[in-house]
Amino acid sequence: MTMKTFKLRIYPNATQRLQFERNFGMCRFVWNELLNMQTKRHENGGKYVNEFGMNYLLKPLKQEYPWLKEADATSLLGVSHNLHLAFQKLFKAHAGYPKFKAKRFARPAYRSNAVNGNIALVDEAHIRLPKVGMIRFRAGQLPKGKIKTATVVRSRVGKYYVLVAADVEISSWQNADASVGIDMGVADLVITSDGKKYVTKRFDKALAKKKHYWEKRLARRRRQAEKEIAWDKQLKVVAPRQLSDFKNYMKAKVMVAKYSEKVANQRHDYLQKISTELVSKYDVIKLEDLKTKGLLRNHNLARAIANQSWRELRLMLEYKAAWYGKKVVSVLPYKTSQRCSKCGYDDGKHELNVREWTCPRCHTHHDRDINAAKNILAA
Ligand SMILES: [Zn+2]
Structure with missing residues (x-):
């Protein structure tokens, strides 16, 4: 239970x-x-x-x-x-x-x-x-x-x-009898060792224009309301108005919140879908320890969003795995993007823009992320 x-x-x-x-x-x-x-x-x-x-x-x-x-x-x-x-x-x-x-x-x-x-x-x-x-x-x-x-x-x-x-009651899912390694990225949110990629969806971008429209209004209406409140105070009005008394300001506030909520809901649904798929398909899910991903240093928005999604996804995978008697294993990544997952040859550091490479020893052609996911699986 x-x-x-x-x-x-x-x-x-x-x-x-x-x-x-x-x-x-x-x-x-x-x-x-x-x-x-x-x-x-x-x-x-x-x-x-x-x-x-x-x-x-x-x-x-x-x-x-x-x-x-x-x-x-x-x-x-x-x-x-x-x-x-x-x-x-x-x-x-x-x-x-x-x-x-x-x-x-x-x-x-x-x-x-x-x-x-x-x-x-x-x-x-x-x-x-x-x-x-x-x-x-x-x-x-x-x-x-x-x-x-x-x-x-x-x-x-x-x-x-x-x-x-x-x-x-935990219903035991059909035993998939399979393990998977997953790598988490920025352009592709999740890459599995089986070669499946889940792209990063920027739900915030789709709604950015509408949200921005209301954010601008919110800021302007706030300035106006504050000005009027200041007048009330100057005139020593018995009960000076508060921000919440300004209907247009409050409306804009609700609209901004509405778009934030919408983005959060869409992202949440997407992560739910991915985590359910992974947990139903695999018995053991191996992923990179997030601490090593340098989560604190996120100067750009795409990276910050990816960090947030990884954390959420990880939590979802963990609790879903617990419900269904599956396992999430955290591995310490060691040269996951430079070692050949087939023969173990260390090809040295690959710059971030190198998306594909061929192992000089066994001649396997690798997709950088899928190779990393395979190394995570093998760890
Ligand atoms: Zn090789």
């Missing part, structure tokens, strides 16, 4: 949206109340109240603020759990003191725990969530297994998602 998370795009109606928003707000409120209580106690020399103790405090809190009963009760337990984790980080890892959540900055989210079938798949397009009932969804992969939690989130552009965590 492994815990697996499924991301579902959900389409709430107006009533459900309102309930989500109220639940976000109530969780934020409870977080702030509990945090305030812990802080005050500490100032008065009292001891830290643990998760269990905080859960116990929810009852009197609900009596004081009866509207809290409208929240999904398990989501409030989730708040004390998260706050407890935040304090554990402070105590054990010396992380910063937990912060109060302001409406404008807090990530809108809450987590419900599965109890008595309160979270359940109704059919292939509907899920039931506590307090909001049945809701339509779309997902790349249908959740399976025993549902443990459901986290409702609103993205920066106002889309709602639910992240369903479930215990799933």
Whole structure:
């Protein structure tokens, strides 16, 4: 059994949206109340109240603020759990003191725990969530297994998602009984020792024009808004406007975020496709240790994007391999691009522009990257 998370795009109606928003707000409120209580106690020399103790405090809190009963009760337990984790980080890892959540900055989210079938798949397009009932969804992969939690989130552009965590049985995939070495590059993102290349797709370029259009507007509208705010202050207006009061500015902000999100989603989907293909096809995947790739030095954008993609891809390969009982092996590259993968002859350093070469000893003609992937496989 492994815990697996499924991301579902959900389409709430107006009533459900309102309930989500109220639940976000109530969780934020409870977080702030509990945090305030812990802080005050500490100032008065009292001891830290643990998760269990905080859960116990929810009852009197609900009596004081009866509207809290409208929240999904398990989501409030989730708040004390998260706050407890935040304090554990402070105590054990010396992380910063937990912060109060302001409406404008807090990530809108809450987590419900599965109890008595309160979270359940109704059919292939509907899920039931506590307090909001049945809701339509779309997902790349249908959740399976025993549902443990459901986290409702609103993205920066106002889309709602639910992240369903479930215990799933690992189905052993057909044993491909094969190993592969993969090299990661800039022009080609992935090159396999079998000779397959996955090109690097620049999703950012495809949307760059539109994004830039909105970025320019955003900057201009921000300057204008700041000017007007400065006037408000100069004129000693009772309630000077804030950036969030400027509708056009806020709209541009959402548009910029929308394009960033789109690029991230497209890239994510592409990496998912590659990693699924590799994990389903091979039992053992060998790849170069990323530390040696000089990830910190990325002066150009293509290189920076490649670095980011390699990291993401690597994580995907690792967790997918874990689900399906396959293996990802990290190898230390040693002259992978200058040694002949067939006879081992060391041809000396090849400049980056040398894409193909012929081994002087065994006369094998090599594609630079595929040869490197073969060396990684053999390592
Ligand atoms: Zn050779």
